[in-house]
Amino acid sequence: MKLSKSARSGFFARVCAAAVFLLVPLSPSLAQQPAQQAEWAPCAQCHEGIVKHFEGNKHSVKGVKGTPASLGGGCGACHGDISDHLKTGSTDKLVRLADKKTPADQRSSTCLGCHSSGRHLTYWDMSKHKKNEVACSDCHNVHGKSNRAEVAYYRTTGFELEQEACEVCHLQVRNQFNKISHHPVPEGKMKCSDCHNPHGTLNHAMIKADSVNQLCLTCHADKRGPFIWEHPPVEQNCLNCHQSHGGVANKLLTERMPNLCEDCHDWGTHPSRLYDARGGWFSPAPGVPAGNDNRLISRSCGNCHSNIHGSNAAGTAGKRFIK
């Protein structure tokens, strides 16, 4: 059944609201927040904040199969033999998951002891993070907040962003997101993991689809086509013209138009031309008139070729993406 436009609009919103109606009242035993468990009570005497944070996550729930709490080992389930530490304060026998002096594979092995069977780690063996000896605890903070001050443009969100964990290592990517044209990751409207699987995939940049285009078209379905007139570089890789994270040119283009377009297009008429400062709105030098050239001003090539991702117009109007 094809829904009318008015029926489509907000259809899912209504479905979601109905689901919430049903789900919340069907959770009658939610009052029973687990009490502080005896297993980690001794640790809380010195590490109150850490234990409190631990109690806020799933690891502390006895009812979840395989959690440290359900296994009954308390903090020792992850940190090894804690008896000496409790008696003398010695840390010699402790498994310190966040200590970068401990090799990554040793730190990760504690986590993978329980988590390796999950489908989220299907491709961990091929992940760049494993290859580059990134440990689970380098990204997942089981115990609390980071020790960094926030340096970011004003955000309307009040929650921590996943990006903050990634940008510690991916300095160039952090820089790209700070540039003026970017996907809304710093604003908290997208996450790095919307596009990448940090636990590994079978492709080069650990993206979550089989190809770059299939990934981008997940959200940009309007550019999926199929079009009567295709633009071959578009159909092969969006990154031929766009940067995925951010850049200085509008629309996350790798280079400004017309320079970008002229890198591939030359022709007897305007794609061949030298568009210099004479094409702007102002005279570049005394006695030289301003050109107001519509191939340079405003949106440049985009002033006419808006359907650059593909067109369905008949004849050369479609071939040249001008209709």
Add this chain to the structure above:
Amino acid sequence: MNKKILAILIAQVFLAPGMAAAAEGDFFEIGGRSSDETSLNAAKLYEYRDLDANGIFRGQFTGRSDDYSVRLRGDNVGAEDQFLEMVGEKYNFLDYRIFNNKIIHNLSFGPTGGRAPWAGIGGGNLVLAVPTPGNNPALWAPFEHSLQRDNWGGHVEVSPDSPFYIRFSANELNTDGIRPQGFRSNGGGFSATELPGPVDWTTRNWSVETGWEATDYVVSANFTQSRYYNNLFNKQINWREATNNAANSATQQPDNVYNQFFLNGVYRKLPWNGALMGKFTYANLENEQNTDPLGSGLARSTPVFSGDVDYTDASLAYSAMPADNLDLRAYYYYHDRDNQSTVVAYGAFLTEALSYTKHNAGLELGYRLSRANKITGTYDYVYVTRSPITFYADETTDNKLQLEWRNTSLDNVTARFKYWYLWRSSDFIQNFTLPANNQEFIRNYIGSYDVADLDQNVAKFTVDWAVLDNAALGLELQYKKNDYDDTVIGRTDDERYGVHLFGNYVFGNGIKLTAFGDYENTKYDSFHRNMGGGSCPAALPNCFSPYGGTLINPASVTSSWFNWNGEVKGDNWGIGFGFDAPIGERLLLTGSFLMEQSDSEVNFTAPVVSYPINDWDDYTKYAFNLKGVYAVSKEFDVTAGWTYEDYKLRDLAFDGYSYVPASNRLTGAYLYPDYHVNVLYATLKYKFQ
């Protein structure tokens, strides 16, 4: 609708039996915000942020028992950048998630930005307002180039205390608004008409996935369907030219249906502690359209276009450790796009349905020289074949050699150096039987950089230094150079290098300092032939060859014939500094400063006088943030903050802008984006204990 849903959600939280429990991190925050933005067009300021929402409402509430958990989260509730989420779980049996994510994307605000001479803005039929205001933008209607994305969705997964799971997901994304679209006008010559392009799209996705998760192996299968609807009638926009009232029209995005099936898995108990991973995906994309939707009356071979594209992907990878010091990864990826869409002939012009097949294989060997030194070598091979498209590469072969060295000799320092060399060879489909006085002839010399012969050198060096337990430094250097040595016309080389620094320090009294610095330099070189028209002058019989000679018309570059070089250079740098300073037991003061600057230019080398473009995406943006959080009690925090942001763009394409340059008509898209703003905000936060 949304406000009603919100009210219901909030009421549900507090009325549901037993929802009194909460976890650390749960809170409810309410407050207000005020901004004094000064700009001609504040769209850039509000690009992804709804600063107009004066009320601040956000919170998180978790209920949990030994059997169930549910977490409700709301951020910017009621605003245009709202996020709502409910996640829940019946442990060891079921989990679910429902969400709403709204994204605003503002491009230009009227009246100093978006203006147009038409009535019916926002729809697909634009008629000139009466009396005809064609040449007088003062009479044009203001509007906002702005898109709103509203995404509702969720999933439910059943995994009944066994390795088996099944998961249903669905979401609906509605995108509405107006975006700039420009088309060639019917107003004469090569004039452009920029329109307020209507956007009214719905994308509806659903998927079902099932699998088996065991310690030694994981296998899963997934089916996904994605339907895209362009709700615009006839998928076209019709308008009247502002210069002569002539009718014009252009196509809009067609509906489509995308179906995808994949099967993937891993088996881990293989020799050498190996794991074999694989994935197979088949997808189909289709639609159906009229081959002359705008009614041009052109002769065509078929009235209906059937879009039909198959995608097949297969991947196989093996990872193992044959010896204590040696690890290997071998992989093969196959990607095929088989375009079986209708090929349409419009007289002499034939559409080209691109199909291509890509084979990618590689081997990576890592050898640990010592406890602190590891080297890794990789060979990667990519071979792509494409269906014949004239003047494009039907075959490319990439070979890449990569070496990587990782050193951890110093306990607190990890250094990594990576270098690769990639060489690509291409076979272009050329047609040198054409005479050099045919303007198609020039295309024999164009090397589209995405497929052109290439020598690529890339080097990257990173250092992570945990100076002390409470201090860390990071450094990243990159260099990348692409040489398109065999390209005659087009991009001949590009180069990029960057330096990125990051550091943080925590004092014993809890004060945290964080700083970063970035510098990037880019350069694109290209070679072109300026051609003065569609036919050769008598003095240049081979004018469409780059070796066809020079003929300068002193009156006009556009009617001259010569070769020229372009060089686009860009400098971009940014710095940031921030602190968190606890003052006494109750007050936390945080502050930061950020600055970002871009400076680009285009230089030309030509046998005619040329004028470099000095202001090309030149911008400066900086911001100050200061915030104080005072803990009134264990439960209550009061927060007050101030932000100042300033953004200035200098760009030749917009400085001196006019809506009516000659017979072109523009709408003011991206015009006057400069702004500065003070944002003051205060909130009261209740933290559940």
